[in-house]
Amino acid sequence: MxxxxxxxxxxxxxxxxxxxxxxxxxxxxxxxxxxxxxxxxxxxxxxxxxxxxxxxxxxxxxxxxxxxxxxxxxxxxxxxxxxxQEFISPDNAMLSDVLVLTKPLGTQVAVNAHQWLDSPDRWNKIKLVVSEEEVRKAYLRAMSSMTRLNRIAAQLMHKYNAHAATDVTGFGLLGHAQNLAKHQKSEVSFVIHNLPIIAKMSAISKACNNMFNLVQGTSAETSGGLLVALPREQAAAYCKDIQNQEGFQAWIIGIVEKGNRTARIIDKPRIIEVPAKETDGELWD
Known part of the structure; x- marks a missing residue:
């Protein structure tokens, strides 16, 4: 803690x-x-x-x-x-930038699901979509993610010419994206197409009648990743550099388009399970 x-x-x-x-x-x-x-x-x-x-x-x-x-x-x-020269003002997102997220979503769901292991009534709601072992592993992934610093992602923002960023915490991905969009100098909006989520957490959220609003983007995160607006041609290299230096993924999740300083998630976003496959003895690979 x-x-x-x-x-x-x-x-x-x-x-x-x-x-x-x-x-x-x-x-x-x-x-x-x-x-x-x-x-x-x-x-x-x-x-x-x-x-x-x-x-x-x-x-x-x-x-x-x-x-x-x-x-x-x-x-x-x-x-x-x-x-x-040492800080990047968070209000310069440009038309045709893309949005990168540096940590997966779903920490709130993972922590709650772990508590539900000791609450039969709540566990019964989700046991058909997830095993106890998967819940325990998701909890460890959430702890790993929340304790990991965003320092390298921040350093690389300078190298790859980031135009704006925010951290994703209590207001969820959409809440923070909306706040960031609202303060841009240019008339732009953010559109999010992809949601990287800790494995099995979207299934748990769905089984609970979306009580966490995870896919809607308002599920609270704690010590989440950075949401960064970067030039399209540099975003993939930014993600790759994070992977090389830290061993963790980052994802291109959306675009910056002409608009009225709003942010939204498309109706049926692509859910990216993190990690994509399970490896015995490994949290993320």
């Missing part, structure tokens, strides 16, 4: 192509419902996870605030002092 929170905070800078972070603050809420034993076991691990992720990002945690609260909460602030 600490690592996920830290990665999520850092993505706000990464979405602007800023990869050198000068300082981080950690904001922590200790649950008043914890026993002393639970507090002493859980909180140090969360703090260490946050600090470990910050170290991986090449920065340090130098302060913050801790409060007591009924809810367990962790978050933070990341800051960087940089020149205008």
């Amino acid at each position: 600490g690592k996920i929170a830290c990665a999520n905070v850092l993505s706000d800078l990464y979405a602007m192509g800023v990869t050198e972070v000068d300082n981080m603050l950690m904001l922590l809420s200790v649950s008043t419902k914890f026993s002393d034993k639970e507090r002493d076991l859980i909180m140090p691990r969360m703090i260490q996870g946050f600090k470990d992720c910050a170290q991986e990002a090449g920065t340090t945690v130098n302060g913050g605030q801790t409060v007591f609260n009924p809810w367990l909460i962790i978050g933070g602030v990341a800051t960087s002092v940089c020149s205008s």
